Amino acid sequence: MPAEAFTRELAARVGDANVQTLPVAAGDPPAWQVSPGAAAEVAEIVRLCDRDGVAVLPVGSGARPTRWRSAVGRQRVHVALRRMDHVVHLDETSLLVHVQAGLTGAGLEKVLAPRGLSIGDYPATMLGSTIGGMIAVRTPGKSSVRHGFLEDAVLGVSAVLADGRTIHTRVAPRRSTGPDLSRALCGSEGTLGVITSVVLRIHRRAESRLVAAFRLPTCDAALAAAHLSLREEVKPAGLRIYDAAEARAHLGAELQQTGVTLDDGAALLLVATAGPTDLAVCDRDIVASAVLAEGGEAVDTRLGEAWWKLRGGDPREVPPPSFQVTVTPSRQRAVYHAVGGAARAVGAVSRAHVSRFDADGAVLFFTLVTPGPGGRPLDGARLEEARAACEEAARGAGGWLLGSRSVQFDPYLAALRAALDPRGIMNPGALV
């Protein structure tokens, strides 16, 4: 269909003001961005695209550029969900909220906070994303020891499939039997459907939040203390380990101010516990005894307070990590040392912090720097060379690089995609 006619068809569904023709290179097929205001409009747009074989690319906050390049050679419609930002229903007794997919985590927190409620102890950086985007992409960043993985809080999803049908997965309480289709939609990155709304489990805001800081003789000891605590079923609101070099880079001013010194091999373990005060105290004390058992000691609490404040968005000039690795508890020490060794072998130094703990593991954030005091982050070809060697070492020691995913089930995913979307219109560049 000619572009002008298709533009008119889109506008008839969502209104002229909500259709934008996107700039494309000469000779490329046309592209549009549409901003539907309701699930029914999403369904109509998708139906239209299916009719003409036009690619459908859902857009949440748009923090990452949509991977439309894989749709090159075909017409595409970016379906921007930000106008769909309403709380449909809040059940304060059941602690459930039904939200449209375009509401951001921060927007939802704004509604929940005055009512003493919260989405949970998730990293503040995640809250700029839309609820639909958070559910569509499963990443280790969306987890908290206290509240689990965000996808576990998903009790139901409404989504528009490639043929324009709408499905609602929340048909009964979770205790009902049979497969849970919302699981297939979590992490599907827009390949199975456009998520239009989500029913989420929410939480009461914590009565108390306590922070504590500990020094341990080695990073191994800090990791052991963290896992000892988690095995005791401590549920911290946040837990972080810095090796000495990373602690100096991130909390240098506070180390100086508090007079806390760290030997080169040492580590800092910071913890925040939350909930009813007695529970928060109990969790903190269990962490403290695990630290003691590993040869560590409590240090100035102000270090913990500074970390907790920075966690809400770090205004300092700390460079982003060179790479991130997700590692199960049993492999963390091996990965930490393998990366250290690989960095040394290419004349660099790796420093690290460990965060995003849960029962299945944690994420190790490595920054590659020049050797010597005040090491500067590597850049350019030197960074590329060192990173390649270190990533290889991390993989070899059992780590999973950020963004990697298990591919064993790809044939099943491909079959599901083909069955639901025979024309291959749904986010064709994702999960391939």
Ligand SMILES: Cc1cc2nc3c(=O)[nH]c(=O)nc-3n(C[C@H](O)[C@H](O)[C@H](O)COP(=O)(O)OP(=O)(O)OC[C@H]3O[C@@H](n4cnc5c(N)ncnc54)[C@H](O)[C@@H]3O)c2cc1C
């Ligand atoms: C492969 C990949 C890996 C990532 N890894 C991490 C990570 O490890 N840590 C981290 O913090 N962030 C990561 N991100 C960033 C991630 O984009 C955000 O964490 C968040 O999930 C995006 O929300 P958003 O609202 O910004 O969505 P966008 O950035 O706009 O979209 C992200 C993806 O989700 C799809 N999508 C968005 N909304 C919907 C919807 N309503 N229905 C269906 N599909 C939708 C988009 O088509 C796109 O593929 C990753 C992103 C991708 C694509």
